Amino acid sequence: MDLFGTDPATVRTAVSAQLLFGAVFFSLSIRMLPGYRMLPLWALANLSTLAALVLEAVGTGALNNFAQLLGGISMASGAGLLWAAIRYNYNLPVNWRAGISVWAAAVVCIGLPSWLLGPDGLTYTLFYHLLCGLTLLAGLGDYARSQKGAWTVQSALLMVLMTAWGLFSVCVGVLRSTHLMVTPLEELIPATRNLLAAGTTLIIIALNFFGFLMISQRLSRELNQLASTDSLTGAMNRRAFHRRAATLFSAPAPAAYLLMLDLDHFKQINDHHGHAAGDQVLIRFTETVRGILRAGDLLGRTGGEEFSVLLPAADAQVALAVAERIRSSVEELRIEVEDGKPPLRVTVSIGIAPILPGATFDQVALEADKALYAAKNDGRNRVAWAISETCPACETQAALHPPAAAQKTVPEPAAAMTATALACTDAY
Secondary structure, eight states: OOOSOSSHHHHHHHHHHHHHHHHHHHHHHHHHSTTOTHHHHHHHHHHHHHHHHHHHHHOOGGGHHHHHHHHHHHHHHHHHHHHHHHHHHTTOOOOHHHHHHHHHHHIIIIIHHHHHHSOTTHHHIIIIIIIHHHHHHHHHHHHHHHHTTOOOHHHHHHHHHHHHHHHHHHHHHHHHHHHHHTOOOTTHHHHHHHHHHHHHHHHHHHHHHHHHHHHHHHHHHHHHHHHHBOTTTOSBOHHHHHHHHHHHHHSOOSSOEEEEEEETTHHHHHHHHOHHHHHHHHHHHHHHHHHHSOTTOEEEEOSSSEEEEEETTOOHHHHHHHHHHHHHHHHTOOBOOSTTSOOBOOOEEEEEEEOOTTOOHHHHHHHHHHHHHHHHHTTSSSEEEOOOTTOHHHHHHHHHSOOSSSSEEEOTTOHHHHHHHHHHHHHO
């Protein structure tokens, strides 16, 4: 069956070279991106498609129908591998057992009967046009759902191109199946041949560009993550935290609070137990804080042992509840750092400042930092509020703990404060 229109040998050679290049490229990329499961699948998909083209070329005479069976299976297998590669690229599950079962059922229930009983060309039509097109459309659907807000002009154009070809391939499969099994469509079928030949060539090239695009997107995500994440704790670094916080300050929520957290006597941990122990303390501390915060809250490591938490859409009681829960949870930590020695115990001091309309991040951070130092000076392992004339939290806290100075420190934990914090923590 002539899939490539005029001069099929030239077109087939060019497409085969592209497939071979793609297989080599993605195979070599495995060493540069170890653990990226999309790459070996994409390389195998290139080889499987190349095998289909070779089988289609050599299938002549008595071997033609059998070669079409093998070629169709290879082509559909390549599409299935691409589908799995796209899912792996976005960490979506791939049920290999179910996929292989469906593939085997298609071979036994569709491929073999059409090879043994059907007219010449039916097997390749069913596998190459229908199964391959439907599988490609399924993979593109997964890609579109996973892109979310990451669309670019290049990805949108490739998506439109491949979706159009997938739909066209399915339509051609239906027409050719009708032509072979129901009624001849002598005028319509030849008209699709040249379009299909051009589309096949274009889509094979586009698919590898699609693979290159996904590699580029993944590398971009990883670079962005490295640029915005503290490598030790996984929290946002100072620059990323300030950038994200600036968004909130440009359009502040009805009520929001900034918490400054500092591990007490952290330098002594490094001096007496080593920096490896200090690193372990930072990791466990970050895990503890992250487990308390909501999905929309921001956590950043803004200094060596200093962290910042931004609570959008939180009132004074919620801010106190979160701060007190962090303080008490950290106090309960027991961190094993050396065999045979007692586990480390750490505490944290916390300063809280409200985000007021018109305030800048630096202004609020300064107030929270003052409150943090007040907590440090008052004995550590406690929560302190920043006092300002317009602070909505201050009246609440003043009723519990009258201010003695410009900063009001919340003592560790007073009965009234503890009851309020626990109630708010449950709601949080």
